[in-house]
Amino acid sequence: MKFKKTRGLIEEFKAFIMRGNVIDMAVGVIVAGAFGKITTSLVNDVFMPFIGWIIGGFDLSKLNIVLSPEVVDEAGNVVPAVTIGIGTLLVTIIDFLIIAAIVFMIVKVFAKAKELSEKARAKEVKEEVAEDPKPTTEELLTQILEEIKKK
Secondary structure (H helix, E strand, O other): OHHHHHHHHHHHHHHHHOOHHHHHHHHHHHHHHHHHHHHHHHHHHHHHHHHHHHOOOOOHHHOOEEEEOOEEOOOOOEEOOEEEOHHHHHHHHHHHHHHHHHHHHHHHHHHHHHHHHHHHHHHHHHHHHHHOOOOOHHHHHHHHHHHHHHO
């Protein structure tokens, strides 16, 4: 009995995995991970040095607010500094804005392509209707009457 339940569960799981939308989602997650690395590199290696250069050669990611400095106590133990990483937050926000802008542009392009595709399809349907006009009710009734008269 247990084997049948397990087998049914496995079959159900296989059917779930093989659905197109699950596979598409998996591909999307993988591509998004790679895309995230590209945009992070773009922000850290291109934009941030440029922004730093504009504001006087300062590395924005190193901008911190020190709440308490690093201290060495009498026993020689180092108590680390307490800092707020404002620069890291700014770099992350810039990273997010770049990703959001790129995703927005991609969605716009796909929406425009879909709109053009639907317009082309509607034009094809219109042309098909124009080539093969449907008979009016009057014409159908005339045809029916002619068929009845033949019999």
